[in-house]
Amino acid sequence: MDGPMNWWVRGYLLFAAVQGFGIGLTGMLLPSEMQIPLRLSPLNARFVAALYLAGAIGVLVAAFRPRRADARLFVIGFGAATLLILIITVLHWSEFMADALPHRAVWIFDYVVDPALALVLVPVAGLWPARRGTRHALSALLNVEAFIFGVLGLLLVLVPDFAAAYWP
Numbered sequence: 001m002d003g004p005m006n007w008w009v010r011g012y013l014l015f016a017a018v019q020g021f022g023i024g025l026t027g028m029l030l031p032s033e034m035q036i037p038l039r040l041s042p043l044n045a046r047f048v049a050a051l052y053l054a055g056a057i058g059v060l061v062a063a064f065r066p067r068r069a070d071a072r073l074f075v076i077g078f079g080a081a082t083l084l085i086l087i088i089t090v091l092h093w094s095e096f097m098a099d100a101l102p103h104r105a106v107w108i109f110d111y112v113v114d115p116a117l118a119l120v121l122v123p124v125a126g127l128w129p130a131r132r133g134t135r136h137a138l139s140a141l142l143n144v145e146a147f148i149f150g151v152l153g154l155l156l157v158l159v160p161d162f163a164a165a166y167w168p
Contacts, residue, residue, distance in 0.1 A: 013063035020056025072127045079118020086111040
């Protein structure tokens, strides 16, 4: 895993960066034209656009790192994030695929291809499992936080009305 960056890992990250910058910049500059199949207020569109831009910056920086190990987190994270978005899209298919909403074909293409590529790329590039590593002093705390936020996320996805009723 500590080998030099492969062209296919770099290409995947650049592909991710182009997508993130495309959606993010469109959402920031022209919120009503943001390339997602949902209608959002300009404020919400810019917030979502900021998330896409932050991700795009991260994967772009990772793409130019000299070692594959430096990009591991962003490859796995981008693959996981796009898989989760695909799952949400499938669970709320009728909302995402309403006739009046634009960019459906691009949305489906991106969120099917991106996680599929990650599922192939991660093991082929030797990015998972980590070959060697050390535990951080705060690893236990981060694992507890990941568990708590994971459970909250599942509640919001699986029973959103119940979760929203108790959300602060």
